[in-house]
Amino acid sequence: MAKQLWGTRFAKKTNLLTYTFTSSISFDKKLAKYDVLGSIAHAKMLGSKKIIPAKDAALIVKGLSSILQDVKSGKFKFDLKAEDVHSNIQDVLFKKIGPAANKLHTARSRNDQIALDVRMYLKEEVKELEQLIKFLQKSILNFAGNNSKVIIPGYTHLQTAQCVLFAHHLLAYIEGLERDKARLLDAYKRIDEMPLGSCALSGTGLPIERERVARELNFKDVTQNSIDSVSDRDFIIEVLADLSILAVHLSRISEDLILWSTREFNFIDIDFSFCTGSSIMPHKKNPDVLELVRGFVGKIHGDFSNVLILMKGLPLSYNRDLQLDKPPLFNSVDTIKSILTILAELFKNIKVKENVIAERVMDESLFSVDIVEHLIKKGLSYREAHDIVGRLVRDSLDKGRNISSFDASELKKYSDKLDSGIKNILNAWASVNLKISYGSTNPRLVAKQLALWSKRLIARQ
Numbered sequence: 407m408a409k410q411l412w413g414t415r416f417a418k419k420t421n422l423l424t425y426t427f428t429s430s431i432s433f434d435k436k437l438a439k440y441d442v443l444g445s446i447a448h449a450k451m452l453g454s455k456k457i458i459p460a461k462d463a464a465l466i467v468k469g470l471s472s473i474l475q476d477v478k479s480g481k482f483k484f485d486l487k488a489e490d491v492h493s494n495i496q497d498v499l500f501k502k503i504g505p506a507a508n509k510l511h512t513a514r515s516r517n518d519q520i521a522l523d524v525r526m527y528l529k530e531e532v533k534e535l536e537q538l539i540k541f542l543q544k545s546i547l548n549f550a551g552n553n554s555k556v557i558i559p560g561y562t563h564l565q566t567a568q569c570v571l572f573a574h575h576l577l578a579y580i581e582g583l584e585r586d587k588a589r590l591l592d593a594y595k596r597i598d599e600m601p602l603g604s605c606a607l608s609g610t611g612l613p614i615e616r617e618r619v620a621r622e623l624n625f626k627d628v629t630q631n632s633i634d635s636v637s638d639r640d641f642i643i644e645v646l647a648d649l650s651i652l653a654v655h656l657s658r659i660s661e662d663l664i665l666w667s668t669r670e671f672n673f674i675d676i677d678f679s680f681c682t683g684s685s686i687m688p689h690k691k692n693p694d695v696l697e698l699v700r701g702f703v704g705k706i707h708g709d710f711s712n713v714l715i716l717m718k719g720l721p722l723s724y725n726r727d728l729q730l731d732k733p734p735l736f737n738s739v740d741t742i743k744s745i746l747t748i749l750a751e752l753f754k755n756i757k758v759k760e761n762v763i764a765e766r767v768m769d770e771s772l773f774s775v776d777i778v779e780h781l782i783k784k785g786l787s788y789r790e791a792h793d794i795v796g797r798l799v800r801d802s803l804d805k806g807r808n809i810s811s812f813d814a815s816e817l818k819k820y821s822d823k824l825d826s827g828i829k830n831i832l833n834a835w836a837s838v839n840l841k842i843s844y845g846s847t848n849p850r851l852v853a854k855q856l857a858l859w860s861k862r863l864i865a866r867q
């Protein structure tokens with residue numbers, strides 16, 4: 407059992423079961439770097455305000471700086487018998503510099519300390535997540551640019567619907583990911599408030615200067631209410647909610663790729679290096695990476711509801727329950743980071759089967775709306791046009807004939823507005839070119855979007 411920060415008041419030793427049950431060092435050691443940085447800023451402030459002697463502050467800073475080196479280089483040996491990361495670092499500091507170490511915890515509690523550590527951790531992680539999302543967007547954009555001349559059948563209800571540029575479909579992923587980035591950066595604003603100095607819950611009678619600590623640690627502002635500061639975990643819930651939405655997007659991207667790589671679709675080939683095989687069926691090449699991405703979403707949503715439920719009905723201010731926010735948070739952040747990293751690589755390893763796809767877009771039912779719009783342009787109402795084309799499509803399917811094989815007199819039977827001119831629009835390129843509305847699959851508009859995104863993603867490096 408390591409030294410506890412509160413042992414003296416206790417008449418009895420802690421039961422070993424209690425000790426292990428309440429310990430958090432196994433996971434909060436991840437916060438060591440931030441804990442030390444926060445303590446350095448705190449000690450400097452205590453020294454400058456003469457709350458502790460300047461020479462003690464200098465000694466503390468020196469001791470903590472060497473601990474920081476060890477933490478960063480991985481040399482720091484965590485004491486898994488310590489209660490938490492705060493106690494562990496305090497202990498090591500005492501061993502390094504002696505009694506001056508005992509002044510570090512002046513005007514501070516672990517309640518505001520842990521709130522600070524998690525905020526610092528998240529500030530770094532959110533920036534890293536932003537970068538990783540951007541890498542994935544760039545990888546998708548590259549893939550879209552390399553296949554900008556491919557037209558695929560677009561789907562609704564997983565039934566073939568209308569032709570779309572493959573790049574248009576891929577750009578849809580980039581849009582969603584951009585919103586994910588924006589949500590995280592919005593949460594960042596609320597993470598970027600410095601809680602230290604709130605102490606246990608009520609603040610302190612010592613003349614601390616919270617703004618100075620905030621400046622030193624590069625926070626935009628200080629938190630405004632000491633009770634809220636030690637109770638609030640909204641910023642964690644927000645990040646987990648944002649990651650949950652991001653995870654949904656990543657699972658949908660994965661599902662598209664899984665479907666497209668089936669023999670039934672056969673639109674793409676995912677390189678062997680990103681697939682795995684079967685122990686029994688020699689012919690198999692399975693998209694396990696993508697299946698796991700899809701599967702991990704469950705864990706991430708679980709983490710989100712974990713913390714949400716943890717917070718429900720919790721009385722103000724600090725409660726030890728709050729310790730349990732960290733495993734789900736760390737798990738989600740780490741999982742999403744590994745997913746973003748592997749997906750960005752995977753997109754560099756997909757081949758598009760242009761010939762197979764080209765055959766699929768010969769299916770003339772994909773152009774039914776184009777014929778409807780052709781008739782509308784000739785003055786028919788939408789309803790009339792829909793009926794005419796409905797009959798035409800039904801007959802073509804029943805008779806097993808392409809619409810393009812109907813001659814002028816046959817077409818006339820459906821409507822005198824239906825002429826053999828429609829044959830010019832019964833192909834994939836005509837179909838996408840006919841779309842003119844902003845945001846549509848028109849090749850010129852999609853090319854513009856591709857250019858815009860490459861400017862956006864490269865400019866905001």
Ligand code: ARG
Pocket residue numbers: 430434490516517520724726728729730
């Ligand atoms: N380990 C705690 C947490 O993660 C911080 C320590 C606060 N403990 C206490 N007894 N006040 O929230």
